[in-house]
Amino acid sequence: MSDKAEVNSIRLEEERLLHALITRGLITEQEVQECRQALPAGQGVSEVLRELVKRGYLTVSQGRRVLRQLDTLLQEQIPGYLLMEKLGEGSMGAVYKARQLSVDRIVAVKILKPQLATNPGYISRFLREAKTAARLSSNNIVQAIDAGAAGKLYYFVMEFVEGRTVKQELENGRVFDEKEAVEIALQVAQALEHAHRRGLVHRDVKPANIILTNDGIVKLADLGLARHTQDRELDKIEKGLTIGTPFYIAPELIQLRTEPDIRADIYSLGATLYHMVTGQPPFPYSDVRKVLLAHLKEKPKPPDQLNPDLSPGLCEVIERMLAKEREKRYHTPAGVVVDLECLLRGEPPKLAQETSSRQQQRLEALKSLAEGELAETEPRDVAYEPPKTSRYPLAWIALLFLSLLLNVYLLFFRRQ
Structure with missing residues (x-):
């Protein structure tokens, strides 16, 4: 040498x-x-x-x-990458800021925890995340770059995004104004629509996975729980499990009784939007079991009760996104996009329908108002009441006939 x-x-x-x-x-x-x-x-x-x-x-x-x-x-x-600093750590691995030496650019590298790198199940899940991310190409989704193994080190290289998460903003006590919250939710909904068209569901939409970049672009991150909606093998493995983050999880993902689809992500985005504009999640209990049960059984407090400045249109959109039965939610993120764009134009939402309770309250209010107006403008003595019809018309005719015969007989008898 x-x-x-x-x-x-x-x-x-x-x-x-x-x-x-x-x-x-x-x-x-x-x-x-x-x-x-x-x-x-x-x-x-x-x-x-x-x-x-x-x-x-x-x-x-x-x-x-x-x-x-x-x-x-x-x-x-990891060949070709210089790790620079640790950005954070999750349940499966740590994320590092790194430099990709071949093209001299900054990237993010996620590394599977060493204690999990000997478990085939965790390795499969880790690499599935990378493959899922590689199928997506949207400006509103963190892009996948590379994945593989170097010795016993499993890694996933992705786009490095400078900015802050919605979670960080909320933890600092921030309550988003309606316009900004709608703009953020709109970009996330567009990301979900992109995934939906490729048969994918994210299953962990939450403030921590929404990054607000320094140039105003919103990025949806962490596809660790993402899956294809038609993955029957995974259905068997996950049956009975609870998949997601408690504060934002869709009811159907609790103990996975049904196959998940994009409507679960719509619910989670609705819960996130609720948190952004009210300052608290829909069910802010400290007990996880109570939170999960509330997603199944309780109705969240109307968002405009917590923030009176919210428009009726936004409340209607959130209520539809948070419907317990997924059939009553928006069918796809495209519908959410349509209504959020309406709100940004100052128009009422086109697709959102009010919940039965709110609709019933308004109907009763309108009915009371209408009755009050009628009482003031219409005198009682001019009210028209249709004649009552007897249930026994033939009996009345027979009695009249007998009465007539009796009168004729008495008249004749007196003359005699």
């Missing part, structure tokens, strides 16, 4: 080591940069570890443990 090739090999090992340490959260990208400034590349992994310990970024025991596991660490890196 030439001296140049040997130096490149040493540098590659250093990069892989640093990637591994960042991946495991032992050091940060900033600490890596400081270490590189102090120690020229090509010194070897032992020198890199010594510098990290010297600076206090690793403890002595951590440095020794890393050295013992060096071969494993160097084999478990």
Whole structure:
């Protein structure tokens, strides 16, 4: 091996080591940069570890443990990507900001947790998320770039989106004004319509999965629970399970009694929209079981009772989206798009129908108003009442006839 090739090999090992340490959260990208400034590349992994310990970024025991596991660490890196910082962590894995070296662009890399990487079921689910995302190409959905395995490390590379989630905004106490909330919900509905046309259902629409980018674009993220509506094999596996996030889950996804379809996403988007404009989810209980039962049995408080500034049109749209029976919701996200666009134009929704309770209340109010107007304008003595018809007309005729005969007889008898 030439001296140049040997130096490149040493540098590659250093990069892989640093990637591994960042991946495991032992050091940060900033600490890596400081270490590189102090120690020229090509010194070897032992020198890199010594510098990290010297600076206090690793403890002595951590440095020794890393050295013992060096071969494993160097084999478990993602070729072509430089991990920069940890963005967050979920139940299945962690997401990192990274640089794709081949094209020099920033991406997000999701890595399956090491303890789950030995379970075929979790591996299958993780890779299914990547394949599902790859089928979608919408400006309102986070785009898939790459997926695979490097040693025992399973990864999924996707578009990096700068911005804040709706959840972060709500946690800061923000209540969205109606126009902005409708604009956000509209873009999410367009993303869901794109997925629906490809036979997919998201199943986890919620504030945490809606990203508000710095340039005003709304992105729907996290397809970890997404599936094809005709996946019969998955139906058998998931039967009886509860799939989704309690505050926003559709009733039919609780203990999966029926095959899920896009109307479950419409319900979840309705629950999210409700939260955005009222400041609380439809059923804000602290007990998860009570929340799930409420989705099945209770009616949420009308949103305009919590926020009187909301228009009747928006309340009607939300009520239809949150119908318990999915047959009474919008049939597709396209219908939601139509009504939300109406609201943005200042028009009443075209497709939303009021719930029976609200409709009954208004009918009773109109009836009372009409009766009150009639009482003031129409005197009672001119009211027309049709004559009552006897139920026994023949009996009356017979009695009249007998009465007539009796009178004739008496008249004749007196004359005698």
